[in-house]
Amino acid sequence: MFEFAVHSTQGNARTGTLQTPHGALQTPVFAPVGTQATVKAVAPRELHELGATLVLSNTYHLYLRPGDALIAQLGGLHRFMGWDGPMLTDSGGFQVFSLGDLRKIDDDGVTFRSHLDGSTHRFTPEKSIQIQHNLGADIIMAFDECPPPLDRATVERATRRTHDWALRCRDEQARSGDMARQALFGIVQGGVFPDLRAQSAAFLTDLDLPGYAIGGLAVGETKAQMLTTLDQVMPLMPTDKPRYLMGVGSPEDLINGVARGIDIFDCVLPTRLARHGAALTRRGRLNMGTLAYATDSAPLEAGCPCYGCTHFSRAYLRHLLKASEILGYQLLSLHNLTLLTTLMREMRAAIMDGTFAAYAADFLMFYRASTKEAESPPA
Amino acid sequence: MFEFAVHSTQGNARTGTLQTPHGALQTPVFAPVGTQATVKAVAPRELHELGATLVLSNTYHLYLRPGDALIAQLGGLHRFMGWDGPMLTDSGGFQVFSLGDLRKIDDDGVTFRSHLDGSTHRFTPEKSIQIQHNLGADIIMAFDECPPPLDRATVERATRRTHDWALRCRDEQARSGDMARQALFGIVQGGVFPDLRAQSAAFLTDLDLPGYAIGGLAVGETKAQMLTTLDQVMPLMPTDKPRYLMGVGSPEDLINGVARGIDIFDCVLPTRLARHGAALTRRGRLNMGTLAYATDSAPLEAGCPCYGCTHFSRAYLRHLLKASEILGYQLLSLHNLTLLTTLMREMRAAIMDGTFAAYAADFLMFYRASTKEAESPPA
Numbered sequence: 001m002f003e004f005a006v007h008s009t010q011g012n013a014r015t016g017t018l019q020t021p022h023g024a025l026q027t028p029v030f031a032p033v034g035t036q037a038t039v040k041a042v043a044p045r046e047l048h049e050l051g052a053t054l055v056l057s058n059t060y061h062l063y064l065r066p067g068d069a070l071i072a073q074l075g076g077l078h079r080f081m082g083w084d085g086p087m088l089t090d091s092g093g094f095q096v097f098s099l100g101d102l103r104k105i106d107d108d109g110v111t112f113r114s115h116l117d118g119s120t121h122r123f124t125p126e127k128s129i130q131i132q133h134n135l136g137a138d139i140i141m142a143f144d145e146c147p148p149p150l151d152r153a154t155v156e157r158a159t160r161r162t163h164d165w166a167l168r169c170r171d172e173q174a175r176s177g178d179m180a181r182q183a184l185f186g187i188v189q190g191g192v193f194p195d196l197r198a199q200s201a202a203f204l205t206d207l208d209l210p211g212y213a214i215g216g217l218a219v220g221e222t223k224a225q226m227l228t229t230l231d232q233v234m235p236l237m238p239t240d241k242p243r244y245l246m247g248v249g250s251p252e253d254l255i256n257g258v259a260r261g262i263d264i265f266d267c268v269l270p271t272r273l274a275r276h277g278a279a280l281t282r283r284g285r286l287n288m289g290t291l292a293y294a295t296d297s298a299p300l301e302a303g304c305p306c307y308g309c310t311h312f313s314r315a316y317l318r319h320l321l322k323a324s325e326i327l328g329y330q331l332l333s334l335h336n337l338t339l340l341t342t343l344m345r346e347m348r349a350a351i352m353d354g355t356f357a358a359y360a361a362d363f364l365m366f367y368r369a370s371t372k373e374a375e376s377p378p379a
Numbered sequence: 380m381f382e383f384a385v386h387s388t389q390g391n392a393r394t395g396t397l398q399t400p401h402g403a404l405q406t407p408v409f410a411p412v413g414t415q416a417t418v419k420a421v422a423p424r425e426l427h428e429l430g431a432t433l434v435l436s437n438t439y440h441l442y443l444r445p446g447d448a449l450i451a452q453l454g455g456l457h458r459f460m461g462w463d464g465p466m467l468t469d470s471g472g473f474q475v476f477s478l479g480d481l482r483k484i485d486d487d488g489v490t491f492r493s494h495l496d497g498s499t500h501r502f503t504p505e506k507s508i509q510i511q512h513n514l515g516a517d518i519i520m521a522f523d524e525c526p527p528p529l530d531r532a533t534v535e536r537a538t539r540r541t542h543d544w545a546l547r548c549r550d551e552q553a554r555s556g557d558m559a560r561q562a563l564f565g566i567v568q569g570g571v572f573p574d575l576r577a578q579s580a581a582f583l584t585d586l587d588l589p590g591y592a593i594g595g596l597a598v599g600e601t602k603a604q605m606l607t608t609l610d611q612v613m614p615l616m617p618t619d620k621p622r623y624l625m626g627v628g629s630p631e632d633l634i635n636g637v638a639r640g641i642d643i644f645d646c647v648l649p650t651r652l653a654r655h656g657a658a659l660t661r662r663g664r665l666n667m668g669t670l671a672y673a674t675d676s677a678p679l680e681a682g683c684p685c686y687g688c689t690h691f692s693r694a695y696l697r698h699l700l701k702a703s704e705i706l707g708y709q710l711l712s713l714h715n716l717t718l719l720t721t722l723m724r725e726m727r728a729a730i731m732d733g734t735f736a737a738y739a740a741d742f743l744m745f746y747r748a749s750t751k752e753a754e755s756p757p758a
Contacts, residue, residue, distance in 0.1 A: 037698065041705040045686065066673065066698040074676050074694055082690045294445065297453055307424065311461045315453055319416065319445040326420040326705055 002183040002210045004242050010356040012234065012261040015348050018211075018242050020086040020138040021181055022078065023053075027242060027263040028347060030249060030340045031056045031088060032271065036065070037081040040271045041326070041333045044082045050306060050334060051341035056088045056266040057081070059131050060095035064114050064121075068134035076136035088266070089137040091128045091169075091187075093144045094215075094247070105145065107161060125168035129184075133177050140182050141213065142169040149191035149221045149229075159189045159196050162215075163203045170207055185211040185244060192225050194232045201236035212237055213244040214262075218253075223369075226253075230260045237261075251280060251343060252369045255360045258347050270336030275329050277321045280336045284368035288332065293318040306338035307331070381562040381589045383621050389735040391613065391640040394727050397590075397621050399465040399517040400560055401457065402432075406621060406642040407726060409633060409719045410435045410467060411650065415444070416460040419650045420705070420712045423461045429685060429713060430720035435467045435645040436460070438510050439474035443493050443500075447513035455515035467645070468516040470507045470548075470566075472523045473594075473626070484524065486540060504547035508563075512556050519561050520592065521548040528570035528600045528608075538568045538575050541594075542582045549586055562589040564623060570595055571604050573611045580615035591616055592623040593641075597632075602748075605632075609639045616640075630659060630722060631748045634739045637726050649715030654708050656700045659715045663747035667711065672697040685717035686710070 006016045018025040031054040032039045032047060039047060039055065047055065057077060062068055071080050078087060096103050096112045103112035109124030128143035143165045145158035166186050173184045186204040190196030204212060214233060217226045230245070237243050242263040248254070249267020257265060270280060277289040281301045286293075288300070296314035304310075308317065308331035320328030343363075350359035385395045397404040410433040411418045411426065418426060418434065426434065436456060441447055450459050457466060475482050475491045482491035488503030507522035522544050524537035545565050552563045565583040569575030583591060593612060596605045609624070616622050621642045627633070628646020636644060649659060656668040660680045665672075667679070675693035683689075687696065687710035699707030722742075729738035 036702045036704055037695070038704050038706045041709070043686065043706060043709065044690070065702060066694070070674060070694070073674065074692060080692070080695055080698075082695070295449060295452065307422070311423070313453060313459070315445070315449070316416070316459055316461070319459075323415045323444060325415055325417050326708060327417045327422060329705060330420070330422065330709070 001180045004211070004240065006239070008352045008354075010351050010354055011259065013258050013347070013351050013356050014261060014263070015351045016242065016263060018086075018263075020183075022084060022086045022138055025054055025086045026348060028258045028344055029054050029264055030254060030344045031264065031266040032337050033058075033266055033268045034081060034083075035268070036061050037071075037077060039333075039337075040275065041330045042271070042337065044084075046334060047083070047337075048085075050338040051345060052085075052337060054086045054088060054264070055083050056090065057135070057137065058095060059089050059092035059128060059135065062089075062135060063092065063131050064116055068131040072134035072136070076134075078136060086139070087137040088139040088264075089132050089135050089141065090246075091141040091143040092123055092131070093128070093141075094146045096123055097146050105161075107164070125165040126172040129169050129172040130176060133182065136182070138182060139211065140173075140184055142166045142184060142186050142209075144187040144189060144215055146189065146216050146219065147191070149216050149219060149225075152191070152193055152196075155189070155191035155193060155196060155216075159191075159200050162187060162189045163200065166204060166207060170209070183210040185209060185213050185242075187213045187215040187246070188233060188237070189216045190233070191216055192221055192229050194229075197229065197233040198236055201233055205236075205238050209241070211242040211244060213246050215246050217245065218247045218267075223253075227256055227260075230257065230262075234260045234262075249340065250369070251282075251339065252364060252367055254340065254343055255347070255363055258351075259356070259360055270340055271333045274332035274336050277328070277332070279332055280339050282339070282363070283366055288314065288317050289321045290318070300335055301339070304335065304338060305342070306335045308335045380559045383590070383619065385618070387731045387733075389730050389733055390638065392637050392726070392730050392735050393640060393642070394730045395621065395642060397465075397642075399562070401463060401465045401517055404433055404465045405727060407637045407723055408433050408643055409628060409723045410643065410645040411716050412437075412645055412647045413460065413462075414647070415440050416450075416456060418712075418716075419654065420709045421650070421716065423463075425686075425713060426462070426716075427464075429717040430724060431464075431716060433465045433467060433643070434462050435469065436514070436516065437474060438468050438471035438507060438514065441514060442471065442510050443495055447510045451513035451515070455513075457515060465518070466516040467518040467643075468511050468514050468520065469625075470520040470522040471502050471510070472507070472520075473525045475502055476525050484540075486543070504544040505551040508548050508551040509555060512561065515561070517561060518590065519552075519563050521545045521563060521565050521588075523566040523568060523594055525568065525595050525598065526570070528595050528598060528604075531570070531572055531575075534568070534570035534572060534575060534595075538570075538579050541566060541568045542579065545583060545586060549588070564588060564590040564592050564621075566592045566594040566625070567612060567616070568595045569612075571600055571608050573608075576608065576612040577615055580612055584615075584617050588620070590621040590623060590643075592625050592643075594625050596624065597626045597646075602632075606635055606639075609636065609641075613639045613641075628719065629748070630661075630718065631743060631746055633719065633722055634726070634742055637730075638735070638739055649719055650712045653711035653715050656707070656711065658711055659718050661718070661742070662745055667693065667696050668700045669697070679714055680718070683714060683717060684721070685714045687714045
């Protein structure tokens with residue numbers, strides 16, 4: 001289980017297959033985020049329809065509500081949320097660090113207060129792994145510290161902790177887990193500092209884990225800094241393991257990430273934008289609530305195969321948004337996710353055909369990126 | 380067009396077919412309500428899937444937003460909201476009367492202020508018909524006054540106005556409408572007063588309209604008063620025209636209405652309850668947010684064919700509701716509508732088989748009605 005085979009490469013871009021207990025995952029792949037055991041406003045059958053193959057869910061949120069023990073008792077997260085394909089859970093690390101004043105970090109773990117009711121809890125590397133065992137995702141993540149990427153002293157300390165905690169996660173997985181059922185991925189930290197990233201990549205590679213993530217990006221640095229860091233760290237990552245860029249998911253970031261050899265992405269961006277009335281298209285973002293679309297009988301994006309684009313006009317979408325109708329968020333979520341899963345499928349095909357460089361250049365020529373994307377934090 | 384054929388009868392219950400420009404409608408039928416050009420949280424393809432065949436939309440809401448002229452310009456309401464089956468619009472009468480202090484009624488019409496921005500507008504019978512022409516539903520309703528049903532003087536005046544306005548609606552439809560494309564239904568008023576109901580039924584029957592509604596029920600009277608009124612007025616309604624009980628839609632009201640010869644129902648109840656976390660079942664209502672369901676691995680309702688009941692547990696639904704996840708409202712809306720469309724299909728089959736009386740008795744024996752249902756106002 002969890003064999004990873006690379007099929008085609010073009011430059012640093014590559015296609016592959018990761019075997020999981022819930023099926024073979026074609027990479028590169030984008031994972032929609034189901035923070036609270038549901039991709040917001042999208043049902044599992046719709047995820048299948050739009051081509052999603054991997055779903056991420058959040059350890060912090062599910063631990064607090066409804067509780068990982070309850071989910072285990074009900075047969076695990078796959079069964080609970082009705083998703084029968086490959087699944088990934090994060091470690092809860094990023095979420096608890098994001099709590100700011102509500103959490104306190106030490107070398108052993110993190111004490112934090114629930115954003116729901118203020119109750120006090122503690123995550124350690126062992127606890128994170130135990131929760132992720134209860135949830136039962138195919139891919140689980142090592143508990144890490146994800147600091148703002150620009151302050152060297154903070155990043156240095158966090159990277160050291162991330163390494164200590166990766167060892168403890170590996171040991172806990174060996175002690176209480178099932179390596180045939182769940183693959184533990186390590187997370188390379190180090191902010192924007194090449195030497196720290198190199199140390200982190202070397203340390204984690206030595207652990208010979210079944211996969212590796214690049215953490216600590218898309219959390220405050222510029223797009224240029226993110227790409228520079230990727231350019232620097234990707235050659236240091238094992239080529240025979242899947243490589244996962246956490247929390248990244250704008251169209252241009254997916255293109256740029258695949259071009260640098262990333263295999264897995266996740267991001268709340270497509271569904272979060274939808275709830276704010278924004279559509280992702282091949283030409284850039286559209287704010288569907290604006291008056292410009294009030295009388296527009298065209299589909300949101302011509303040629304898009306999603307349910308919304310094949311059945312409704314921009315004018316109707318705009319009406320739904322102005323009237324705060326749930327269907328508007330449903331349709332925009334379907335559309336935004338469809339664009340990203342379609343991009344991934346097109347990129348896989350282009351890599352296999354040897355046309356990826358042209359595909360990427362062509363896409364980026366027409367896509368008008370928003371400068372705000374690098375600052376969109378994960379959930 | 381709009382031929383109505385009665386097929387089978389059992390007691391007063393009957394099955395029939397109403398021909399419309401968007402297909403033949405099998406009756407008795409329940410119409411989900413799409414107030415703002417969408418059945419809340421349910422897409423048209425899901426309406427087809429769950430067996431809905433007729434959808435109601437609201438003249439008042441669509442006149443204000445996005446505007447009936449815009450909808451006409453975009454090809455009409457069917458195309459705008461992506462519903463290709465039979466459709467019905469109300470007259471706006473009930474909504475403007477429900478505005479209370481924001482509206483002023485005179486014998487010519489109603490001046491009212493928008494609940495959206497406070498702007499002043501005026502509906503007359505002619506205006507209501509013109510708006511409904513722009514929307515383009517298959518069945519349109521005469522503009523009526525729908526007063527609280529218990530105050531005789533008010534009801535008497537409202538019934539007189541309703542008759543005057545029905546004449547004006549008929550004339551406006553003849554002048555500017557298309558009788559082959561839209562069927563104008565008259566609305567029998569008269570509150571809980573048998574003589575007023577009898578006068579109203581007689582007056583409207585003389586107009587020989589293609590269908591008739593019973594208005595002014597489910598707006599403040601008790602269930603017993605509603606049924607007594609139906610018992611009294613139904614024998615006075617033409618048997619060769621479809622008969623529509625407006626704003627009624629709890630399971631027991633559907634059974635009791637069909638038993639009295641009603642052919643068409645509509646109600647916001649199933650989707651409104653869903654947004655409040657309540658499920659309709661054959662045993663009564665369930666509040667899915669309660670702790671009792673937190674660990675319940677059973678489906679919401681065993682045997683229900685809806686997407687939610689065939690894929691998820693009560694525990695999952697309860698979690699979605701506690702977490703305010705949109706999917707929870709989607710799944711409950713699908714379920715509640717599925718129950719009502721299934722009931723209607725079962726009743727049609729039972730009438731054709733001659734087993735309706737037993738079917739109705741059996742259903743009502745197991746169904747624990749909520750005493751609150753009669754007080755649920757339409758949207």
